[in-house]
Amino acid sequence: MKGQSFFILGLIFALIIAILAVINNEPVQFNYVFGSQDWPLILIILTSAVFGGVVAASLSFVKITQLKSKNKQQTKRIAELETQLATHSELQADLEKPLSTQGEPSA
Numbered sequence: 001m002k003g004q005s006f007f008i009l010g011l012i013f014a015l016i017i018a019i020l021a022v023i024n025n026e027p028v029q030f031n032y033v034f035g036s037q038d039w040p041l042i043l044i045i046l047t048s049a050v051f052g053g054v055v056a057a058s059l060s061f062v063k064i065t066q067l068k069s070k071n072k073q074q075t076k077r078i079a080e081l082e083t084q085l086a087t088h089s090e091l092q093a094d095l096e097k098p099l100s101t102q103g104e105p106s107a
Contacts, residue, residue: 021045
């Protein structure tokens with residue numbers, strides 16, 4: 001359900017950007033580090049939206065990678081602790097056995 005709502009919000013956002021881009025199609029002066037040029041405003045709006053999406057996706061990818069790594073470490077730690085617990089349970093069971101079952105010296 002969460003994924004569907006994000007998808008719908010993304011579609012609405014894309015529709016708003018497309019409408020703004022189509023309405024604003026006059027050429028404007030675009031200044032960048034090495035000079036300036038007249039470009040259609042639609043191109044600037046769409047390029048900015050795509051660049052923003054790429055940046056957001058990149059940051060999400062980094063966060064997902066970090067979380068997967070942390071999950072893998074925690075899964076490994078859980079397995080180690082379960083092994084230790086099983087070992088300790090066996091030792092405790094051996095210690096709790098009555099002395100008579102461990103073998104009495106014959107008299």
